[in-house]
Amino acid sequence: MTRALALVPAIALATALVGGTAGAQTIKIGVNEPLTGAFAASGTYVVNGAKIAADEINAKGGILGKKIELVIEDNKSNPTEAAAVAEKLITSDKVPVLMGAWGSSLTLAVMPKLMEYETPMVVETSSSGKITTTGNPFIFRISPPSAVEAAAFKGIVDKLALKKVDFLVINNDWGRGTAEDFSKMMKDKGITIGLVETMDQGAQDMSAQLSKIKSSDSETVIVTTAVDQLTLIFKQAAALGLKKRIITTGGSQNPDQIIAQAGAAANGTMHLTTFLPWFPDKTPNPEATNYFITEWKKRGFEFAGCTESFRGYDGIRTAAAAIEKAGKPEPAAIKAALWDINIKGLNGDIVFRKSGPEGKESGQSQPNVYLIEINDGKVEMKTL
Amino acid sequence: MSEFLQHLVNMLVLGGTYALLGIGLTLIFGIMNVVNFTHGVLYTFGAYIMFIVVQQLGLNFFLALPVAVLAGWLLGAAIELTLLRPLRGSDIDTTMLVMIGAWIAMQSGTLWIWGGVAKSVATPFPEAPLVLGPVSVSWLRLFVLVAAAFLILVTYLLINKTSLGRAMRATFQDHDTASLMGVNVDMIYTSTFAIGSSLAAAAGALLGPVYVIFPQMGDLAAVKAFAIVILGGLGNITGAVIGGFILALAEELGAGYVSSGYRDAMGFLIIIAVLIFKPTGLFARAERVG
Numbered sequence: 186m187t188r189a190l191a192l193v194p195a196i197a198l199a200t201a202l203v204g205g206t207a208g209a210q211t212i213k214i215g216v217n218e219p220l221t222g223a224f225a226a227s228g229t230y231v232v233n234g235a236k237i238a239a240d241e242i243n244a245k246g247g248i249l250g251k252k253i254e255l256v257i258e259d260n261k262s263n264p265t266e267a268a269a270v271a272e273k274l275i276t277s278d279k280v281p282v283l284m285g286a287w288g289s290s291l292t293l294a295v296m297p298k299l300m301e302y303e304t305p306m307v308v309e310t311s312s313s314g315k316i317t318t319t320g321n322p323f324i325f326r327i328s329p330p331s332a333v334e335a336a337a338f339k340g341i342v343d344k345l346a347l348k349k350v351d352f353l354v355i356n357n358d359w360g361r362g363t364a365e366d367f368s369k370m371m372k373d374k375g376i377t378i379g380l381v382e383t384m385d386q387g388a389q390d391m392s393a394q395l396s397k398i399k400s401s402d403s404e405t406v407i408v409t410t411a412v413d414q415l416t417l418i419f420k421q422a423a424a425l426g427l428k429k430r431i432i433t434t435g436g437s438q439n440p441d442q443i444i445a446q447a448g449a450a451a452n453g454t455m456h457l458t459t460f461l462p463w464f465p466d467k468t469p470n471p472e473a474t475n476y477f478i479t480e481w482k483k484r485g486f487e488f489a490g491c492t493e494s495f496r497g498y499d500g501i502r503t504a505a506a507a508i509e510k511a512g513k514p515e516p517a518a519i520k521a522a523l524w525d526i527n528i529k530g531l532n533g534d535i536v537f538r539k540s541g542p543e544g545k546e547s548g549q550s551q552p553n554v555y556l557i558e559i560n561d562g563k564v565e566m567k568t569l
Numbered sequence: 570m571s572e573f574l575q576h577l578v579n580m581l582v583l584g585g586t587y588a589l590l591g592i593g594l595t596l597i598f599g600i601m602n603v604v605n606f607t608h609g610v611l612y613t614f615g616a617y618i619m620f621i622v623v624q625q626l627g628l629n630f631f632l633a634l635p636v637a638v639l640a641g642w643l644l645g646a647a648i649e650l651t652l653l654r655p656l657r658g659s660d661i662d663t664t665m666l667v668m669i670g671a672w673i674a675m676q677s678g679t680l681w682i683w684g685g686v687a688k689s690v691a692t693p694f695p696e697a698p699l700v701l702g703p704v705s706v707s708w709l710r711l712f713v714l715v716a717a718a719f720l721i722l723v724t725y726l727l728i729n730k731t732s733l734g735r736a737m738r739a740t741f742q743d744h745d746t747a748s749l750m751g752v753n754v755d756m757i758y759t760s761t762f763a764i765g766s767s768l769a770a771a772a773g774a775l776l777g778p779v780y781v782i783f784p785q786m787g788d789l790a791a792v793k794a795f796a797i798v799i800l801g802g803l804g805n806i807t808g809a810v811i812g813g814f815i816l817a818l819a820e821e822l823g824a825g826y827v828s829s830g831y832r833d834a835m836g837f838l839i840i841i842a843v844l845i846f847k848p849t850g851l852f853a854r855a856e857r858v859g
Contacts (some may be wrong), residue, residue, distance in 0.1 A: 221685030221783075222785060225685035225783065226687060229684075385830075385832065387785075389780035389789075392583075393579060393821045393829065393832065396576055396825060400571060416689075423697075423698065424706065425575065425705055
């Protein structure tokens with residue numbers, strides 16, 4: 186008797202646990218972003234953008250009659266952690282869809298896990314070409330691959346009269362991929378490629394690389410990395426008296442932060458971005474852009490973060506739209522539905538087209554790319 | 570040629586802070602035989618003190634530096650009194666594990682309080698660099714070099730010219746005999762750990778404003794400090810200073826003339842070479858055997 190009585194709370198607990206998953210009152214979306222380490226600033230911006238999307242959707246009643254719940258995990262800017270986090274989100278939190286993982290190397294590390302557990306992921310930032318060309322049918326990317334950035338930049342190359350170009354890129358799939366794709370495009374245009382310098386993702390002192398670039402005979406430097414390292418590069422380039430034209434790629438620059446931190450050194454620099462928060466009227470979806478920027482400011486976040494955070498906003502809206510279309514929060518149904526969605530993103534329509542080897546294509550949307558220039562501490566848009 | 574001169578100037582500036590990091594660590598290892606895994610966290614701690622004093626309290630930059638040094642001293646003394654003193658006499662592995670635990674706990678604490686996003690500290694130095702012919706250097710970095718040199722000199726004098734320093738050296742040679750001669754060994758241990766910690770905090774306070782401040786910033790700094798200590802010989806202060814400059818030179822020239830992708834690997838290649846060919850460090854004194 187006593188033994189049977191002792192079982193009661195255990196049964197109650199088990200029922201509660203099982204009930205908790207079966208009759209879930211929310212629909213979960215896994216968010217796998219770098220909240221610490223080298224990309225902490227960027228990942229935090231993306232997560233804050235994602236929260237705006239979740240709150241907006243929930244305020245309108247959620248999807249399929251349920252609220253959405255973001256399960257946010259920190260991948261520590263580390264590929265090993267990114268894979269572990271993806272596994273945890275899928276197996277323990279039972280999320281039917283993920284968004285992540287910011288960096289190309291992080292996303293590439295997660296990709297085998299998506300295959301293993303057959304769970305789709307919306308890729309919001311990563312730009313390495315490999316992500317959508319290696320045949321992973323669970324990848325749906327809304328950010329531009331670096332080849333698309335390079336192609337967009339092609340038009341302005343003649344206007345800038347580029348002759349010889351050096352590269353300073355982060356030493357991972359993102360940076361090296363960018364150097365490769367831009368070099369290819371520029372060689373076709375008859376531009377000479379000079380130095381290709383790399384830096385570790387956690388490096389804080391780039392003086393040696395910059396000293397080398399300073400004494401080369403190129404007139405332009407293409408720099409690819411995230412905002413924290415970029416700020417240091419601008420400061421250190423100024424301290425070394427590096428007087429070359431600097432063009433940054435990747436869309437993780439937060440130009441306003443560069444203006445604030447690098448001061449006069451930022452003038453004359455150009456940046457390839459994927460969002461135009463400075464000119465909402467010129468974005469593909471001005472109404473949504475204005476809503477997003479107002480909401481961003483209302484929450485007390487720095488305006489500089491907008492160029493990065495909009496990706497989290499678009500990413501979650503993409504995942505939510507797919508869940509709604511699928512009619513049920515199940516990975517296979519969501520994966521199928523992602524091919525059918527057409528939503529108005531802040532940076533153009535999000536529609537996935539097939540990319541990669543036949544039969545196991547990844548989805549790639551075609552976002553816009555913009556070139557902006559900083560002059561007198563202000564952001565100006567250049568026509569591409 | 571101008572590129573080479575620029576690399577040399579970069580090396581001097583970098584080497585000064587590496588030396589500062591190295592002597593703090595070598596002092597603690599040499600005298601206490603403790604592998605101090607909290608060295609990097611103390612470096613981070615110094616940088617955050619700068620952030621608090623300059624950015625949050627709005628006080629003077631030059632006032633913040635001694636505050637950071639003092640805070641590092643106090644935290645170091647606290648770690649020694651609460652963690653190391655109770656473990657005195659236990660084997661090196663136990664102490665090492667406790668120090669690793671302290672490192673993780675303190676780093677997580679920093680993350681908990683400040684979050685993972687990097688912070689920066691405003692400095693009173695002009696943006697325009699000092700240009701001398703083909704080389705240029707920022708005023709802030711020049712100041713960092715001078716301040717580091719000053720702190721290294723003070724440490725050197727403290728150890729070689731004061732009675733505390735004499736007691737520390739005696740403890741380093743033989744703590745039992747020093748104890749018999751009336752040296753308060755407990756006090757020497759606490760002072761040594763506090764001084765070493767304050768030097769780490771000073772390095773963080775000086776370099777934090779040069780770079781950016783984030784909870785894991787001390788990890789790479791600590792690894793480099795270990796490299797410098799091995800390079801210079803365990804417990805050898807002059808060796809640590811020279812080791813700091815050698816590491817900076819290897820990194821600069823390695824990145825400048827070999828490959829920037831392997832910049833942080835250069836230092837470790839040197840360590841591997843040192844450990845193979847001269848395992849007691851480049852500047853270790855001949856030791857009596859038997």
